[in-house]
Amino acid sequence: VRRAAAAALLLAGCAGPAGVLDLADARTDDARRDAVREAAEVLAAPQAPASHRVAAALVLGRLRRVEPEVIAALGRGLAPKSPGSVRSTSAWALGELRSPESLPPLIQALRQRPGLELGRHLLQALAKHHAVLATRPDLVIEAVSAMTHFSGNLVDDEVPPAYALLSARTRTLEVDIQVLASAIDTHRQRPTRSTAAALYAAAFEILARLDASRQQLAAAGARTRARESIRAAAEAARASDTETFRLVAWFLGQLATEPLYAPAAAQAVLELEDRARRASDRLIVAWALARAQLHDLAARRALSSMLFADESSARLLRALGASAGASAEDILQRVVGVKVRGP
Amino acid sequence: MNRSESRRALGLVLISFAACRTSLDDVRAWAERCDRSALLAGLDAPKSWMRREAALGAGRCELAPARPRLEALAGDPEEPRWVRAAAARALGRLRAESSLPLLVGLAADPKLEPEVQVAVIGALERYGACPALEPLAAADEPLVAARARVALRATCAVERAEG
Numbered sequence: 001v002r003r004a005a006a007a008a009l010l011l012a013g014c015a016g017p018a019g020v021l022d023l024a025d026a027r028t029d030d031a032r033r034d035a036v037r038e039a040a041e042v043l044a045a046p047q048a049p050a051s052h053r054v055a056a057a058l059v060l061g062r063l064r065r066v067e068p069e070v071i072a073a074l075g076r077g078l079a080p081k082s083p084g085s086v087r088s089t090s091a092w093a094l095g096e097l098r099s100p101e102s103l104p105p106l107i108q109a110l111r112q113r114p115g116l117e118l119g120r121h122l123l124q125a126l127a128k129h130h131a132v133l134a135t136r137p138d139l140v141i142e143a144v145s146a147m148t149h150f151s152g153n154l155v156d157d158e159v160p161p162a163y164a165l166l167s168a169r170t171r172t173l174e175v176d177i178q179v180l181a182s183a184i185d186t187h188r189q190r191p192t193r194s195t196a197a198a199l200y201a202a203a204f205e206i207l208a209r210l211d212a213s214r215q216q217l218a219a220a221g222a223r224t225r226a227r228e229s230i231r232a233a234a235e236a237a238r239a240s241d242t243e244t245f246r247l248v249a250w251f252l253g254q255l256a257t258e259p260l261y262a263p264a265a266a267q268a269v270l271e272l273e274d275r276a277r278r279a280s281d282r283l284i285v286a287w288a289l290a291r292a293q294l295h296d297l298a299a300r301r302a303l304s305s306m307l308f309a310d311e312s313s314a315r316l317l318r319a320l321g322a323s324a325g326a327s328a329e330d331i332l333q334r335v336v337g338v339k340v341r342g343p
Numbered sequence: 344m345n346r347s348e349s350r351r352a353l354g355l356v357l358i359s360f361a362a363c364r365t366s367l368d369d370v371r372a373w374a375e376r377c378d379r380s381a382l383l384a385g386l387d388a389p390k391s392w393m394r395r396e397a398a399l400g401a402g403r404c405e406l407a408p409a410r411p412r413l414e415a416l417a418g419d420p421e422e423p424r425w426v427r428a429a430a431a432r433a434l435g436r437l438r439a440e441s442s443l444p445l446l447v448g449l450a451a452d453p454k455l456e457p458e459v460q461v462a463v464i465g466a467l468e469r470y471g472a473c474p475a476l477e478p479l480a481a482a483d484e485p486l487v488a489a490r491a492r493v494a495l496r497a498t499c500a501v502e503r504a505e506g
Contacts, residue, residue: 018367021392024423055367062425127485128457165485 020055024062036065040073043090050083057086061093066101075105080112087114088121095125100132103139110146113194116157119150123162130169140170145179145202152201153194167205173217173225176206180232184239200244203236207251210261218260227264230255234268238275245275246284253288262295270302279315365393374400379408386412391422395429402433410439417459418445428462435466447475457484468494 020042023035036059042048043056057077060070074097076082077090091109094102103126110122126133126143133140147166151159183202187195206229210217217226230252237248252269255261269288276282292299370393373381377400385397386409398416401409416422416430431449434442449455449463460479464487467475476498479491 016366016368018365018390018392021367022390024425025389025391051367062423124486130483130485161489162486165489169485 017049017051017055020052020059023056024059026063032063032065036060036063036067036070039063040069043086044073044076046076046081050086053077053082053086054089057089057093061089061096064096064098066097066099068101070097071101071105074102075108078105078109084118087118091118091121091125095121095128098128098132100136100139103129103132103143107139107142107146110150113153114150116154116160119154120160120162122150123147123160123166127162127166127169133170140175141178141182144170144175145182145198148179148183148202148205149194149198152197152199171205171209173206173209173222173229176202176209177228177232180206180236184232184236188239196241196244199236199240200247203233203240203244203248207233207248207255211251211254214255214258214260218258223260226260230261230264230268234271237272242278242281245272245281248272249276249281249284249288253284253291256288256292256296256299257294259295262292266292266296266299270298273302367392367396370396370400373397374403377404377406379404379406382406383409383412386416391426394422394426398426398429398433402429402436405436407437407439409433410437410442413437414442414445417449417463424456424458427456427459431459431462431466435462435469438469443470443472446470447472450475450479457487460484460487461490464490464494468498471498473499 020039023039026032026035039056039059043053043060045053048056057074060074071094074090074094077086078094079087082090087109091106094106106122106125106129110119110126114122126147129143133143143166147163151163180199180202183195183199187199210226210229233248233251237245249269249272252265252272256265256269266289269285269292273285276285286303289299289303293303370385372378373385374396382397382400382404383406385393386401388394388397394416398409398413400406401413413430413433417427417434419427422430431446434446446463446466449459450467455463460482464476464479473495476491476495480488480495482488482491
């Protein structure tokens with residue numbers, strides 16, 4: 001009776017958001033349990049005024065009771081149909097719960113292209129779960145996959161600072177490999193622009209990490225991990241679009257001068273060669289092989305036998321010649337060190 | 344519903360209507376007008392949301408007479424964390440030298456809630472209290488550590504430039 005009367009008053013808006021905020025002052029355990037139920041009812045009611053729902057989400061975050069109805073109500077508050085203020089406050093409240101149960105709605109919302117402002121709240125809420133993530137590797141992969149999906153689908157916006165913060169706490173090469181594998185699977189099952197963007201971001205993260213941690217990995221003799229990472233990136237290039245292909249081919253060329261990476265990078269580039277259908281793609285692959293040949297004989301042989309020896313793209317040869325004011329053959333000789341036949 | 348339950352329900356309705364007398368908008372209007380007496384009274388309100396809004400208002404209005412009460416709120420472990428955080432933030436805006444030891448002490452408290460820690464960091468940033476901020480940059484809580492690093496970069500860079 002008490003709960004029904006209070007909820008009716010709150011939903012009717014007569015008590016105002018302040019009436020909802022009062023619930024956070026419940027002192028006894030029983031009172032807190034009732035307060036949480038009332039707040040959950042207000043938050044989950046789409047017909048309630050947004051200010052009441054925001055206040056209800058604040059109460060749920062302040063009282064920090066991890067109960068199924070609280071998680072469900074905050075999940076409804078996060079739904080795309082809710083007003084922006086309700087979604088942001090629900091994200092904050094889920095962050096305050098800091099429990100394994102409060103992570104899935106945050107992860108799901110991050111995958112729904114939330115936009116920069118809500119994304120910022122979601123990432124901060126995820127960051128509050130650092131202690132949970134430290135003990136749950138399965139949730140780490142899901143969380144980092146969702147983060148990557150979010151960052152890959154941001155348009156013309158910089159990722160919020162919490163992204164780097166979370167990455168520093170959660171990402172390792174092993175995590176990046178699993179996240180990339182998950183992005184490849186998702187894209188292969190349901191290829192969309194969104195999954196392609198997420199795949200690009202996942203490939204970028206792992207390749208940038210390899211590039212930035214050359215010395216540490218070389219010092220640790222982490223050849224196997226490096227090889228697995230490069231293989232995963234090459235798989236992404238095969239699974240996705242031109243942009244990801246070029247990204248991977250370019251990074252492989254960057255990495256190929258490092259003795260630790262050279263054999264795997266050269267092998268990966270050789271395997272990508274048949275996907276280089278456009279002249280510009282072949283140029284990147286050739287450049288990558290040229291860098292790899294310093295440490296890898298197969299790359300050197302491939303340069304002379306597979307690439308550019310039969311190059312027939314007048315456009316590519318013309319572009320190369322124009323860029324340096326020299327003949328195409330001279331430039332190609334300089335770049336890849338092989339004799340080429342013109343068209 | 345029997346008679347006793349009906350009476351209880353009616354009582355609740357009346358109590359709830361009574362609570363409507365001071366709304367969130369009312370308290371926010373005190374801050375906008377810098378209504379000194381209302382804000383000072385609000386710091387002693389029985390409701391935590393009212394104390395929080397009054398504390399934030401006192402900070403925005405740089406209400407010096409509110410300092411002792413704000414210090415009491417920020418330092419009281421029995422106060423809810425959202426009230427302590429608002430009080431700490433307000434103390435940062437007042438920048439009274441006498442509040443600094445309290446804020447430094449709070450910064451060193453490992454059991455302090457992250458929400459309050461972040462507010463204390465913001466306050467210490469306004470004081471330019473670099474030595475108190477430094478340990479927080481290594482806090483386990485990522486958002487606390489990040490906020491401390493931002494404060495150190497901003498405040499201590501200013502100090503270096505001035506020096």
